[in-house]
Amino acid sequence: MDSLELAYLPATDALRAFRSRNLSPVELMEAVIDRAERTEPDVNCLSERLFEEGLAAAREAEKRYAGHGPAPRALEGLPVAAKDEHPIAGRLCTEGSLLLADEVAEETHPVITRVQAAGGIIHARTTTPEFCCAAFTQSKLWGVTRNPWSLGHSCGGSSGGSGAALAAGNAPLATGSDIGGSIRIPASFNGVVGFKPPYGRVPSMPPFNLDTFCHDGPMARTVADTVLLQNTIAGPWPGDVVSMRPKLELPSSFEGVAGLRIALCVNLGDYDVDPDVEANTRAVADALREAGAVVEEVRLGWTRELLDQAAWAHFGAIFGPSIGEAAADSPELLTGYARAFAERAAEAAGKITFLEGLELEGRLYAELGAVLERYDALLCPTTAVPALAADDEYTQTRLTIAGVEQEHYMAMAMTIGFNICSRCPVLSVPSGFAANGVPTGVQIVGRTYDDETVFRVGAAVEQLRPWAYVSGRRPLV
Template structure:
């Protein structure tokens, strides 16, 4: 018998399977019970296949009984983001164009999960082609917030964040272009990390030199994020831009960084670069105050990221048109309007426009390199708003000020995306209505381990938050 529950950490669950306290089959059944309890309302996991999962859990148990070498995630139930290819499973991208598509290969991220010993149970829901930070699509419907089902779970890794927060899975993968690992983590009260560019290699890609989106880990705590990153990270010969550090560089145990003397820059809005809901701003200010009280050297400072908006929008539109333009032409009525508009925004772009975007991105990277010569981390909002009503595609106003389009409310995340720096969202408080709010921590490019250690310290500091 064991006191293990679906709320136990992923590290505790993996250790329990490893030492025989619980079998992979028993652990799977605990999670299938939770999925049966919560998923009908929340709609986080799609393409669920309990019988295939049970068969795989039995194989995992037999492998352990035979004394075979097992991976660090051996026996852990896992649902893969529906934009990531898992061989033999539906791979819909949340699009009616691919509603009947079944993957014929594992992509690299999934290869690594399989090699680490997970037990696949299904996929996690996404917006169409991971576009937008609210998870709904015409194939599977909307994913609801586990704290308040009348609210959005965020996106595009909204199914993943919701499944984590509600105990359906102990770990989750995701991807992040404009905040898709961080925004849903903030909305659902979990931890989501966008690693440094090149930290989690991707294959296959239509363009190995396109570096707007990255894969990464989500979990209910920072230590579990480190565990999953240790599996996902590391070089691969098929990914020429992959960083060279081995994945084990990030493996637990993870010692929280000393807060005393930590040089923390903080900004609510990067110098009035975007509007932030006052309830979110209050949580960021309270976190900064807690760090200062604990001995951190907290200063109000921010890098000049004024080029970030044009850079992100240009490169996003170019990427969407290059990847999806032909599909839109062949299926002109099969895309949601906001996604179609973003694809079409890439059509008039010239070589000079794209060159400008990359030149600006180079400048932004240099700005951050210089900024982190004086600061250890940057603290700012993850999302500019708390979870909004599930019926809305995006928040149309913030503090009464109208948002010009469906991207403007995500600037606090995508301004960081185009710098290439690692960023992590850590739960930091709630609104007066009880909705989760995360804070975003950013470090210099390549400093993923340092960022995890700082995040662990912040998580520990805030553990007694009301």
């Protein structure tokens, strides 16, 4: 197998090859490093390269598979790209901001600790927008991160570097986090898989572990690889009071979807949706019907106005002030989009109280809960457009979707409702490609804490409509 084939080898396949001694962890690490060095000048998705440490760890993993030392662990020898937002003790912890350019982490995020304890090798860290407050990835600290499928398009955000690293073949697994779609948007834009676990399934660090919109989760190129990483990072942790026990262990394979009842809602109430995105979403629904699922189109009583009010009441109380405090002394160092976010959050805080926001959250879940009482899962687009432009901050530009000019670029993110309804697990999987060659994605939304069903549906979609990477179709970068 040549270096390029190795770089795109699924993690589950790599583990089998390690165990049979047909592949060495060193060979895989060398392949993803080679791929990163070839693609990074164009894609720019790595904030920190830990290649020498990665090779050293791969050599130690190779010894374990050869029977020298302790037995191999669950992720033994697999390269894992870590979102830069996940701190690692002793390493820079900048949040993509010049304001924190010299900040060094004192603690390691539990997601990283669990990856390393399972034998996963953090060989690279991935870029984010400043303070993870945008749905694209660019900053004054790291520059612009681009979509490997189309360099003029964005890789999404805020886990954009992780999504791009997977698409470019720089890692088989990556970590992400999601406060408004930050795992699922990059999954859709880059044609990979991303899981927003239900609140509390994966532990996090104070204070944002107490923010119900916040979720840490796995990203990968296949559903099985996403399960592998999710099973590694899930479970209770002493430092997080909301981390759930007992740990949920997802199965390694899933039965088909015959007999499942799936609701289809293309516009989630009143979103404008790009025709290519809609066509690909409907194609996924048709494939599920052909596999024996009952797929019925439903109306959801959501409006973007209500979603925005609920979201900004929340951001105005928690996320916005955290950025505002960091920027108070040197606002000129902030990106335009981070300033705009902090200002919008402050404005919202003056208009709607946190309590009023909670009341709206309850109304919004009541609508979704009624649908999920009748159906096993909900299917909808992940984003209303295939991708954003890579170089635009969208502080001045008005985004147009399906011929309709939008008031804010985040009108393309069909994700925030499921951060509001945070106990619902959501899996984003590829749905196809737009006419411009950029991937599109669908969200599979489950009943509260029913993680297994969303993976069951996602695995069926992957089998029924094989996407890039598994069929040999890859970015040309």
